[in-house]
Amino acid sequence: MKTRFTELFDVEHPITLGGMQAVGRAELIAAAANAGCLAFLSALTQPTPEDLAKEIARTRELTDKPFGVNITILPTITPPPYDEYRRVIIEAGITAVETAGSNPKEHVDDFKAHGVKVIHKCVAVRHAVKAQSLGVDAISIDGFECAGHPGEDDIPGLILIPAAMDKLDIPVVASGGIADARGLVAALALGADGINMGSRFMATQESYIHENVKQAMVDGDERSTDLIFRTMRNSARVAKNAISQQVREIEKNGGTFEDVRELVAGARGREVYATGDTDHGIWWAGMTQGLINDIPTVAELIERMMREADEIIGRLGALAGTPA
């Protein structure tokens, strides 16, 4: 399938595997690249810039297809050495970067100066318009359904995608709430040039997380997520469990981050993904749990999606009376 996105990034399918902290490692990224997707290693999953260089090299041993790196800029008291990570990305000859978070300008300028294509992930049309004005090459726009941080506007993809298309000229990837061919074709109908998937890729054979986590995603339905940290204006969609419910209850009663710090510290995604103890930690998962029913290989997943997308498009053509 050819879209502005596949042309821009020179990949086979209009599908990205966006940056996933603690999940976006060599095995999964290489599998997605081999399957014809644009996949992004998660830079900050690596404890140091040197480790990122090694992970890039390790990914290259597993695929000769192009892949990218995600760099997420979050406001923290002691920020990671973003510049050094950026330097590693550029020096490794990576040609596609996914930025996320606030103020990507400095990074965008440097990446662009070195011929690296930038796709900026954001959750609001106005942020996308700003990023376009900074010169990014494409936008990944993330709807309310997504795992992780959907922002505070609560605009789902069905609205967010066409609203973004109405304001943007550059290619747009629809993110959040998509886990199968139906979502892919829907996003394309809404005007997007491609899709991003996160949760769906987590529940694949090559995803380097505990089987219990994958199985929890298969067992979960569309209601198996919680939005926490809303009261702190740092909303995060996580898998619903006793811990997420406790956090919500504390927030409801006026608690601050200090009041939940102990609950969420040492019990974030990284640990759950390693131990598989899905009941006792906060971990990212999107509403797509309601659409995820198996744990295929990445190759099987993508082959199935693209085949079913063709079938859906054929069915739409028949509905419209277009000769198929």
Place this chain on the structure above:
Amino acid sequence: MKTRFTELFDVEHPITLGGMQAVGRAELIAAAANAGCLAFLSALTQPTPEDLAKEIARTRELTDKPFGVNITILPTITPPPYDEYRRVIIEAGITAVETAGSNPKEHVDDFKAHGVKVIHKCVAVRHAVKAQSLGVDAISIDGFECAGHPGEDDIPGLILIPAAMDKLDIPVVASGGIADARGLVAALALGADGINMGSRFMATQESYIHENVKQAMVDGDERSTDLIFRTMRNSARVAKNAISQQVREIEKNGGTFEDVRELVAGARGREVYATGDTDHGIWWAGMTQGLINDIPTVAELIERMMREADEIIGRLGALAGTPA
């Protein structure tokens, strides 16, 4: 365009105009019927069953196409005489009814016994499954984006529609967040057999509401709604204004319905639609405000949507390499 929905209800387009309190009157319903949609008069907009009989007759003077009636069952201390409204609907020879709200069983049984086709509107997959088991003919499933009552699960259409399709056998109409051909084709891609629109029909020439309200919807964007009554587990998506913000603030500070009663009483949709004073009342509007940019006639709207749907389907076919 032929779908299971158009076949079941024998209408030209897979589009419904669902029941809208204070909006679903003869002029708009007849216009939508004449344009080939299945439109539903709002039964309870009429103060008495006798008035509903007159409104049905008035609609028939404006169209010879079939149309339906919506009956919304809400738990109230002094319920309207639902049985009498139902009797009027059956005796008038109406052949399609949209039910909404709780416990439609008694109504469904009676309608079915009289050959009236029933489409039940609900906001959750489990409610849809229940309604199917009660024998309704079709489901209208309403996502988080919708105007009015989206329920408390917050599941948007991108997830809700395919999740519903996975559990239901009867035709499904996707409701909420759809206002143009992009949404129509997206819903069909997600598996729906048709779509419902509310806000989009409000902002048409034939909609019998004040021009200011229509213009406010054109001027609004996707962020111009508020979810109120969440703390009372009776969430309602309304147009964002000073009143809705006040209600939210009161709720945030632990206020109950008693604390907002005066704010919302005498300032509900019906009055705003009549006076056009959009700043000083609570009125229904969906996130589709971000996609509504004009006030066409219903005929222009539907002709444009169906033409653009064909174009989008043609574009998808070209993307997939299907001969167009």
